[in-house]
Amino acid sequence: MNSRRAVGSLFASPxxxxxxxxxxxxxxxxxxxxxxxxxxxxxxFHWVGFQNFAALFSDSAFTEALKNTFYFxxxxxxxxxxxxxxxxxxxxxxxxxxxxxxxxxFMPSITSMVVIALIFTxxxxxxxxxxxxxxxxxLGPPENGFLLSNKTALMAIMAMDIWMSVGYYxxxxxxxxxxxxxxxxxxxxxxxxxxxxxxxxxTLPLLKPVALFIVVINTIKSFQIFTEIFVMTGGKSxxxxxxxxxxxxxxxxxxxxxxxAAAYILFLIIAVFSLAQFGLxxxxxxx
Amino acid sequence: MKTNKxxxxxxxxxxxxxxxxxxxxxxxxxxxWWQFWTDPSIKPTLEKIVADYEAQNPDIKIKLTDLTWGNxxxxxxxxxxxxxxxxxxxxxxxWIYEFASTxxxxxxxxxxxxxxxxxxxxxxxxxNNDIYAMPWILxxxxxxxNRTLMIRAMKDSNFVPITFDQLKTLCFKIDSLGNxxxxxxxxxAEKHTLYKKFLPFFWSxxxxxxxxxxxxxxxxxQKGYDALKYYKNLSDSCSLVDTQRRIEDAFxxxxxxxxxxxxxxxxxIRNEKINIDFMTALIPGPVYPGKSFVGGEYLSVSAxxxxxxxxxxxxxxxxxxxxxxxxCKANYSANPSNKETANDKFxxxxxxxxxxxxxxxxxxxxxxxxQWVYIEDIIETxxxxxxxxxxxxxxxxxxxxxxxxxxxxxx
Numbered sequence: 001m002n003s004r005r006a007v008g009s010l011f012a013s014p015x016x017x018x019x020x021x022x023x024x025x026x027x028x029x030x031x032x033x034x035x036x037x038x039x040x041x042x043x044x045f046h047w048v049g050f051q052n053f054a055a056l057f058s059d060s061a062f063t064e065a066l067k068n069t070f071y072f073x074x075x076x077x078x079x080x081x082x083x084x085x086x087x088x089x090x091x092x093x094x095x096x097x098x099x100x101x102x103x104x105x106f107m108p109s110i111t112s113m114v115v116i117a118l119i120f121t122x123x124x125x126x127x128x129x130x131x132x133x134x135x136x137x138x139l140g141p142p143e144n145g146f147l148l149s150n151k152t153a154l155m156a157i158m159a160m161d162i163w164m165s166v167g168y169y170x171x172x173x174x175x176x177x178x179x180x181x182x183x184x185x186x187x188x189x190x191x192x193x194x195x196x197x198x199x200x201x202x203t204l205p206l207l208k209p210v211a212l213f214i215v216v217i218n219t220i221k222s223f224q225i226f227t228e229i230f231v232m233t234g235g236k237s238x239x240x241x242x243x244x245x246x247x248x249x250x251x252x253x254x255x256x257x258x259x260x261a262a263a264y265i266l267f268l269i270i271a272v273f274s275l276a277q278f279g280l281x282x283x284x285x286x287x
Numbered sequence: 288m289k290t291n292k293x294x295x296x297x298x299x300x301x302x303x304x305x306x307x308x309x310x311x312x313x314x315x316x317x318x319x320w321w322q323f324w325t326d327p328s329i330k331p332t333l334e335k336i337v338a339d340y341e342a343q344n345p346d347i348k349i350k351l352t353d354l355t356w357g358n359x360x361x362x363x364x365x366x367x368x369x370x371x372x373x374x375x376x377x378x379x380x381x382w383i384y385e386f387a388s389t390x391x392x393x394x395x396x397x398x399x400x401x402x403x404x405x406x407x408x409x410x411x412x413x414x415n416n417d418i419y420a421m422p423w424i425l426x427x428x429x430x431x432x433n434r435t436l437m438i439r440a441m442k443d444s445n446f447v448p449i450t451f452d453q454l455k456t457l458c459f460k461i462d463s464l465g466n467x468x469x470x471x472x473x474x475x476a477e478k479h480t481l482y483k484k485f486l487p488f489f490w491s492x493x494x495x496x497x498x499x500x501x502x503x504x505x506x507x508x509q510k511g512y513d514a515l516k517y518y519k520n521l522s523d524s525c526s527l528v529d530t531q532r533r534i535e536d537a538f539x540x541x542x543x544x545x546x547x548x549x550x551x552x553x554x555x556i557r558n559e560k561i562n563i564d565f566m567t568a569l570i571p572g573p574v575y576p577g578k579s580f581v582g583g584e585y586l587s588v589s590a591x592x593x594x595x596x597x598x599x600x601x602x603x604x605x606x607x608x609x610x611x612x613x614x615c616k617a618n619y620s621a622n623p624s625n626k627e628t629a630n631d632k633f634x635x636x637x638x639x640x641x642x643x644x645x646x647x648x649x650x651x652x653x654x655x656x657x658q659w660v661y662i663e664d665i666i667e668t669x670x671x672x673x674x675x676x677x678x679x680x681x682x683x684x685x686x687x688x689x690x691x692x693x694x695x696x697x698x
Contacts, residue, residue, distance in 0.1 A: 040368045041389040061668075126529065144528045148475040150676055236476035236671065253660060254364055 034261035040254035052261035062262060064238075065245035069266075072158055072241060073222040073273075080162050081214055084169035085207070091170070092177050102174075109168035117231035120160045121147060124232075153237035157228050165221075169214050176210030177203070212281040216274050223270045242266045315341075315348040318597055319373035321363065323584065324618075325353045328558070332617035336610050340601060347597055367391040372589040374598045378420060380411040380582045381663075384655040387414035393588040394419060398599050406606070406624045408583050410652045421602050422624035424614065425583035427646045428487065428547050430454075430571070434564040436461045436468060436544040447568050449575040451491070451517060454545070461544030462525035470525035472534035472546035473518075476675060480531050482666040483580045484547055487570045489514040490651060491577030496662060496691065504691035506666075507684035515673060515680045522674055539563055547579075550643050554619040567642040569649065579650040583624065622647060658694045665690045 034052055038045035056062045091102050108116060123130040124146040134141035142149035146156040180203065188198045226243040233239045235248065242262065250259030324333050337349045352373065354362060360382060366372040367386060378386065386392050394417040403409055408422035430448070438444050440460035448454040458470030474484045492514035496506050505511075527534060527543050535552055537543045539561050547570070556563065570577040586606065588598045604610065611623040612631055621643035623629050634640045653659060665687050673683035 040364055041385070041391065043389075125533070144475060148528065148530075148675075150671075234478040236478060237675070251361060 030256075030260040031264060033257050034264050036257045038255075038257040038260075040256060045257065048257070052258050053265065055258070056262055056265060061240065062242075062245055065240045065242050066265075066269075068154060068238065068240060069223060069225065069242040071154065072161075072225055073219060075155075075158050076161055076165075076222055077215060077218050080165050080169060080218060081211065083162065084166045084214070085173050085211075087166060087170045088173035088177060089203075092174060102170075105170050106167035108164040108166075109171075111164075113164075113227045114231055116160070116164055117228050120156075121232050124156050147233055148237055150238040153233055154239045157232060157239060161222075161225070161228060165218070169218065172210055172214055173207065176207045180206045208281060212277065215281075216277055219273050219277065220270055223266065223273070315346050316594055316597055317348045317350050318375060318594055318601055319350045319352065320375040320377075320601075321352045321354050321359075321366075321373045322377040323354050323356060323359055325355065326618075328554075329614070329618045332613055336605060336613065340604050344600075347601070349601060367589070370591060372591065374589060374592040374594050375602060376587055376589065377423070378585050378587050380408070380585060381653060381655075381659050383411050383420045383585055383587065384414055384657050384659065386587070387417075387419040388657050391590055392419040393590045393592065393595060395421070395588065395599065402603075405626050407626060407629070407647055408581070408585075408624045408652070411583075411655050412585055414655065420585035420587040421606055423584050423586050423606055424611075424618075424620060425581060425622040425624055425647055426549055426620075427579045427581045427622065427643055427650055428483065428549050428570075429579060429642050429646050430568040431538060431546050431548050431552060432457075432566050432568060433461075433538060433541060433544050434566055435541065436464065440464055440544065447566075448545075448571050449569075450571050451488075451573055451577075454571045455517075455521065458521060458525045458545055467542060469527040469537070469543050470545065471521050471527070472538060472543045473522035473526035473528045473674075474534065475528050475530055476667070476671040477530050478667070479663070481670050482663055485515070485518055485666070485670055486653070487547065487577060487579045487650075488518045490579075491570060491572035492517070493573075496666075497656075497695065502695065504688045504695060506691060507681070507688040511684055512680060515670075515684060519674055519680060538565075550619070550621045550640070553621070553639055557619055567639045569642060569646055576649055579646045581647055581650045581652050583622065661694055662691055665694075 035047055035049060036045045037048050037052075087105055091098055091105065120130075122128050125131060126143070126145040128145065131141050131145055142152055146152045184202050184206075185198055188202060193201065224243050225241050226247065229235055229239050229241055229244045230247070235241075235244045240248075243266070246259050246262045246266070249255050249262060322333070324330060334351070337351060341348060350373075354377070360379070363372070363376055363378070363382075363386075366376075367389075372391065383392070396416075396418045399418050399421060402421075403418075406422050408425045409418070412418050412420040412422060432448075434444070437446060437457065440463075441457060446457070448457050460470070461468060462470030474481045489511060492510045494506065494508060494511040494514050497503065498505050522528060527537055529537070531548070534543060534546055535548060535555070538546045538548075538552075539556070541563070553567075555561070556565070569575075570579045572578065586602045588595060588602070592598055606625060608625055608627040608631075611625045611628040612633065615621065615623050615628065616633060621634060621637075621640035628634075629644050634644055656662065669683045669687040672678040672686075673680055678686075
């Protein structure tokens with residue numbers, strides 16, 4: 001028995017070692033660094049207690065980045081989730097070319113984020129197709145393109161993110177829809193329930209676990225928005241987000257202590273949001 | 288018998304060890320050099336210079352490692368902090384202070400002090416009265432004027448704006464030509480770029496960011512206010528506001544009359560055979576001439592390099608008259624640090640290049656300061672607020688002054 005356990009441990013050890021060295025140690029070490037004034041190139045560093053955390057909340061760059069992140073999260077998650085659900089309901093039905101539509105919606109999810117961001121940068125620029133279309137429709141787009149205006153840059157990135165994410169969440173909703181037993185709808189029809197009633201009384205309640213999963217992972221992903229900002233605006237035009245701030249502070253200025261503190265604040269925010277979402281969904285399920 | 292065998296093994300191992308050690312000592316010394324010139328138009332020239340050096344110095348081998356401007360700084364910082372820095376490293380002018388002040392670079396005053404009169408660009412290389420880098424290729428920005436648009440607007444083929452008033456007149460007149468033509472190319476909120484376009488105006492008006500004694504932020508002086516007000520007026524009234532690359536595209540397409548750019552645009556016009564009637568001119572000022580932004584690339588030796596003498600010898604070689612000339616010709620760049628090179632016929636016969644040489648002599652380098660990266664950020668944020676978010680000029684400058692003063696106080 002002992003030798004079986006030893007063999008098992010031996011097989012698991014590569015993963016355990018990787019986890020300990022590359023996950024757990026950096027995680028705990030960065031927490032420690034958050035309480036120090038550690039900067040790369042400096043020969044020594046000191047324990048500063050909560051000084052970094054206090055400084056962050058009076059740092060306008062961080063609070064602005066945090067505000068933008070919340071704006072991004074709250075602006076994209078409901079829209080992405082609702083649109084993904086609607087698209088899933090549409091492409092679930094049998095019709096000619098259904099596979100083409102499904103593939104089409106899913107395609108952006110498997111395309112490189114950087115490629116998409118570069119394409120949209122051109123589309124949003126002055127003379128880009130989206131800019132021209134907005135002019136034709138009389139929407140009064142910013143003269144110098146969407147990404148160079150503080151009023152539209154973040155919204156433009158949010159719109160792109162929704163377009164890009166819908167396909168993936170549509171697929172998850174489709175899987176959820178497939179798992180709903182057909183008999184429930186048949187029974188509802190016999191009981192005289194219309195399509196709207198069926199949707200609100202059968203489809204939505206039974207999709208709740210999938211919806212929870214989608215909302216939680218989308219929340220985590222949205223709080224971590226970085227690549228789009230890095231490629232499209234470099235954090236300018238009022239688009240700096242929390243992770244972009246951490247990147248700038250940690251990997252551009254090498255203020256590891258300050259950046260670690262910011263990362264842990266973001267971690268706490270994500271944890272609180274995720275727990276609240278779990279709680280909310282569980283409460284609704286009980287009701 | 289067993290003992291004999293053991294002795295034999297020990298002898299063979301020792302002999303092999305000795306041979307390997309002596310082989311190591313007899314082989315060429317490898318100097319590792321991290322550098323940023325990866326463009327196919329210049330890399331072969333660089334490799335040829337290195338190959339020639341190796342041929343002349345068979346005991347030295349130069350190992351080139353390419354960096355990119357996208358992540359080169361990060362790689363250098365990590366290399367220094369982990370003790371794996373190369374012998375020679377190419378540094379941007381605003382990085383030298385950061386590495387010198389943390390003891391990562393070798394002081395070179397004793398070796399280079401006699402060279403100072405023969406080269407431009409020393410201020411960023413000096414920290415605590417010691418030289419930490421050798422100026423190599425410098426860079427500045429000048430005015431580019433589309434002559435076709437200028438002649439149409441000013442009805443004078445010999446017009447050159449030498450004061451800010453004349454520059455404004457030229458830009459407004461070109462802007463009024465219509466057909467989507469704009470007078471001036473003004474930079475959008477583009478990282479590491481926007482402040483470089485404003486500072487020439489700021490310095491030309493006589494503005495200072497920090498007082499001479501280094502104790503006070505003085506960016507919000509009357510001169511600073513005049514500079515920002517002037518720049519905002521140009522930007523708001525007659526400018527195409529876009530990224531540097533797109534401004535240059537529009538200039539080359541005849542859609543913008545006047546822009547500020549570096550010598551890379553000359554290279555682009557030449558390489559892409561763009562048909563445009565243009566001229567370069569010095570940055571104007573309230574009084575002629577004004578000042579521009581100057582930076583450059585420098586060569587430093589790591590403090591931990593075991594090949595100090597060899598590294599310095601190579602740095603001297605690559606920055607000498609002939610090699611800088613070969614480099615500038617291949618790159619079609621106008622900014623050698625070597626004064627003899629700058630006086631070569633190659634530059635004197637080309638009016639566009641000549642303007643760059645003159646501008647370097649007229650312009651200040653940004654004050655070397657370990658906090659410069661933060662000051663740069665503060666100035667860019669201020670410009671973004673004032674130019675694109677409607678903050679009043681005085682408020683923007685005042686807020687920037689407060690932030691810079693805080694940096695000085697916390698130093």
